[in-house]
Amino acid sequence: MTRNDIFEQIQQKRSYLCVGLDTDINRIPKHLLDREDPVFEFNKQIIDATKDLCVSYKPNLAFYEAMGPAGWESLAKTLEYIPREHFTIADAKRGDIGNTSGLYARAFFDTLDFDAVTVAPYMGEDSVKPFLEFPGKWVILLALTSNKGSGDFQLTIQENGQPLYEKVMRRAMEWGSPEQLMFVVGATHPQKFEEIRRIAPEHFLLVPGVGAQGGDLEGLSRYGKNDLVGLLVNSSRGIIYAGDGPDFAAQARAAAEKVQQQMAAVLG
Numbered sequence: 001m002t003r004n005d006i007f008e009q010i011q012q013k014r015s016y017l018c019v020g021l022d023t024d025i026n027r028i029p030k031h032l033l034d035r036e037d038p039v040f041e042f043n044k045q046i047i048d049a050t051k052d053l054c055v056s057y058k059p060n061l062a063f064y065e066a067m068g069p070a071g072w073e074s075l076a077k078t079l080e081y082i083p084r085e086h087f088t089i090a091d092a093k094r095g096d097i098g099n100t101s102g103l104y105a106r107a108f109f110d111t112l113d114f115d116a117v118t119v120a121p122y123m124g125e126d127s128v129k130p131f132l133e134f135p136g137k138w139v140i141l142l143a144l145t146s147n148k149g150s151g152d153f154q155l156t157i158q159e160n161g162q163p164l165y166e167k168v169m170r171r172a173m174e175w176g177s178p179e180q181l182m183f184v185v186g187a188t189h190p191q192k193f194e195e196i197r198r199i200a201p202e203h204f205l206l207v208p209g210v211g212a213q214g215g216d217l218e219g220l221s222r223y224g225k226n227d228l229v230g231l232l233v234n235s236s237r238g239i240i241y242a243g244d245g246p247d248f249a250a251q252a253r254a255a256a257e258k259v260q261q262q263m264a265a266v267l268g
């Protein structure tokens with residue numbers, strides 16, 4: 001999928017929402033538990049209820065891997081079910097020595113046909129580059145994450161006065177163009193967005209941390225406003241667990257619609 005395809009979808013739907021499919025078997029409505037594949041059934045109903053309101057879906061691999069082979073099966077069926085126009089992100093946070101990264105890339109881009117995978121940059125260039133060798137596929141590199149621990153390394157100041165996340169972004173921009181590389185920047189760091197946009201004016205940012213983690217969508221939106229919008233804002237629990245009864249999908253839709261309307265207002 002190209003950058004233009006993503007922009008077009010944003011314009012059509014007046015939305016830059018990414019719905020996170022963090023589907024926890026212990027949190028899905030009880031009435032689904034007697035289905036053959038409750039996780040897939042839950043995802044299917046969430047997708048049906050939200051697909052016109054979002055441009056992207058992001059299953060987090062932990063939720064599927066924790067279930068063993070059945071989880072991989074649910075993940076593959078979910079990916080197959082997501083309409084093709086949506087940008088699909090495997091939130092796997094991978095990265096290893098080169099040959100191993102190459103196999104991770106094959107797993108997410110060939111075996112499964114995701115558009116993008118999240119990658120952890122800590123092991124450096126040779127751990128990231130194998131993911132960039134797949135035409136039309138995307139790397140979403142962790143830059144400044146939404147969690148409290150982001151202060152432990154990412155915000156530490158280097159000899160040249162730059163925080164580590166900035167060094168990571170500048171180096172990574174030498175490896176991948178805005179057509180194949182995005183950065184994860186947590187919504188919980190609103191004061192950093194202006195600087196991050198200066199560092200990477202053309203790259204899409206995947207922004208988790210709104211909703212359940214307390215990040216505020218309104219404050220961030222102006223940092224995506226060059227071109228149409230260069231942000232994908234993720235919400236997982238705030239949408240998929242908006243309700244826990246038989247009407248859970250309708251509740252998820254209502255939560256997604258609320259976010260989409262805020263986004264439409266920003267897009268004008």
Ligand SMILES: O=c1ccn([C@@H]2O[C@H](COP(=O)(O)O)[C@@H](O)[C@H]2O)c(=O)[nH]1
Pocket residue numbers: 020022060091144145146147184185186208209210211212213234235236237238
């Ligand atoms: O910095 C990061 C990177 C990834 N995530 C992931 O995004 C979702 C957020 O879920 P919510 O329920 O909307 O809080 C989840 O899959 C995280 O692993 C992140 O939160 N922060």
